[in-house]
Amino acid sequence: MPFEFANEEPLSRVKVYVRLRPVQKPSPMIHVDDETGTVIVDVLKSSGGGPPRSTIEQSAFTVDDIIRTTNQQRAFEHCAKEYTDEFLNGYNATIMAFGQVGAGKTYTMAGDTKIHVHRGFIQRAIGQVMEEKRAHPEAGIVVYMSYLEIYEERMYDLLQQRSTDLMIIEENGLIDIRGLAKIRVETEAQAIKWFNEGEKQRSYGQHLLNQQSSRSHTFFTLYMERRVGRFHTEHDTIVAKLTLVDLAGAERLKKTNVERGGRMRKEACTINKSISYLETAIYALRVGQNYVPFRQGKASTLLKESLGGNCKTMIMICLWLEDCFYDETVNSLRFAQKVKFLKTYPFRNKKLDCATATKRRHLQQIANLQQEVALKDALQGRPGLSFDDLT
Numbered sequence: 567m568p569f570e571f572a573n574e575e576p577l578s579r580v581k582v583y584v585r586l587r588p589v590q591k592p593s594p595m596i597h598v599d600d601e602t603g604t605v606i607v608d609v610l611k612s613s614g615g616g617p618p619r620s621t622i623e624q625s626a627f628t629v630d631d632i633i634r635t636t637n638q639q640r641a642f643e644h645c646a647k648e649y650t651d652e653f654l655n656g657y658n659a660t661i662m663a664f665g666q667v668g669a670g671k672t673y674t675m676a677g678d679t680k681i682h683v684h685r686g687f688i689q690r691a692i693g694q695v696m697e698e699k700r701a702h703p704e705a706g707i708v709v710y711m712s713y714l715e716i717y718e719e720r721m722y723d724l725l726q727q728r729s730t731d732l733m734i735i736e737e738n739g740l741i742d743i744r745g746l747a748k749i750r751v752e753t754e755a756q757a758i759k760w761f762n763e764g765e766k767q768r769s770y771g772q773h774l775l776n777q778q779s780s781r782s783h784t785f786f787t788l789y790m791e792r793r794v795g796r797f798h799t800e801h802d803t804i805v806a807k808l809t810l811v812d813l814a815g816a817e818r819l820k821k822t823n824v825e826r827g828g829r830m831r832k833e834a835c836t837i838n839k840s841i842s843y844l845e846t847a848i849y850a851l852r853v854g855q856n857y858v859p860f861r862q863g864k865a866s867t868l869l870k871e872s873l874g875g876n877c878k879t880m881i882m883i884c885l886w887l888e889d890c891f892y893d894e895t896v897n898s899l900r901f902a903q904k905v906k907f908l909k910t911y912p913f914r915n916k917k918l919d920c921a922t923a924t925k926r927r928h929l930q931q932i933a934n935l936q937q938e939v940a941l942k943d944a945l946q947g948r949p950g951l952s953f954d955d956l957t
């Protein structure tokens with residue numbers, strides 16, 4: 567569906583929250599300051615020369631806020647509701663969970679599908695959107711949903727019984743998935759039923775750190791179209807999508823103790839590789855490289871818009887502060903530190919007439935070609951060409 571990008575919108579910063587899984591024995595080397603939203607980590611440094619000695623230095627990681635509550639409604643209202651509001655207002659939004667295995671990503675996004683009070687951000691976002699649809703019949707809100715899994719770098723449609731050939735396509739600069747079912751939903755109950763069916767199809771495994779460990783990345787997306795303004799012409803229609811992402815956790819093979827040569831070890835290696843592709847892309851964005859290697863992995867390709875394009879994005883970093891996970895905690899905090907400086911360019915998406923849509927498409931094609939030239943220059947070690955602004 568062609569739509570317009572209004573260009574007076576300001577930049578938006580990716581917001582980063584930390585959520586702490588309740589722990590028995592928190593690490594004495596990690597200190598949490600709720601007031602300032604800072605996690606301080608003691609780092610042992612050996613000093614050179616003379617008899618071996620170690621000193622303790624501290625690294626501080628500040629995020630937008632730290633969430634300790636196990637109460638899902640409070641966590642949703644504090645961190646995710648505003649992104650669902652933005653979506654209903656015509657902005658693309660992404661809510662994403664990141665962290666080591668067992669840290670609470672799936673608990674945050676999907677929660678416990680059998681216990682109503684423990685339902686996650688996905689079901690709560692569905693509830694909020696469907697309530698808006700019910701409360702504003704004059705807006706003619708139309709909602710679709712899709713549920714995608716990336717397992718071993720292959721994509722599966724969780725809303726269809728049999729797997730189909732899904733393919734990532736880029737059209738008008740926008741990433742989409744050919745073959746992915748988008749199901750129209752009329753009520754909250756209907757949407758939750760579809761979601762629960764999709765959950766049953768997900769790939770889970772059991773290892774030392776998690777009885778029910780997700781072995782894949784999942785992307786749950788709501789699509790909305792609604793009329794705004796007094797006169798309901800096509801120009802008054804806004805469209806947006808809200809994506810809730812549950813990334814599989816990077817894992818240390820020694821700690822999960824998965825069998826050498828077994829299926830779970832292979833899954834873990836693929837997950838670790840895809841997380842490292844994502845980190846590489848984030849690094850390139852952060853330092854402003856001309857070419858950002860999103861396309862190395864499926865998850866990073868699909869997150870292109872969320873991390874640097876037309877989207878308002880929030881990332882929940884889930885931490886498990888047990889002493890034995892010190893290294894994993896520091897890695898997750900380093901990730902938080904990188905993403906919190908990312909900028910996105912969100913626009914309120916309006917449906918367009920045909921001529922404007924064609925002009926936009928051509929401009930986008932030029933921008934894509936310029937990117938390809940930049941990539942070729944980078945690969946051949948030539949200084950980059952510069953281009954005038956597109957008009």
Ligand SMILES: Nc1ncnc2c1ncn2[C@@H]1O[C@H](COP(=O)(O)OP(=O)(O)OP(=O)(O)O)[C@@H](O)[C@H]1O
Nearest residue numbers: 587636667668669670671672673776779780814815
């Ligand atoms: N904030 C929390 N409050 C209460 N329980 C939690 C919280 N976070 C995690 N848990 C519990 O910890 C366990 C592991 O959580 P979860 O499966 O969500 O981890 P994960 O990060 O998705 O792990 P994986 O990457 O292995 O899938 C679950 O039993 C979950 O209920």
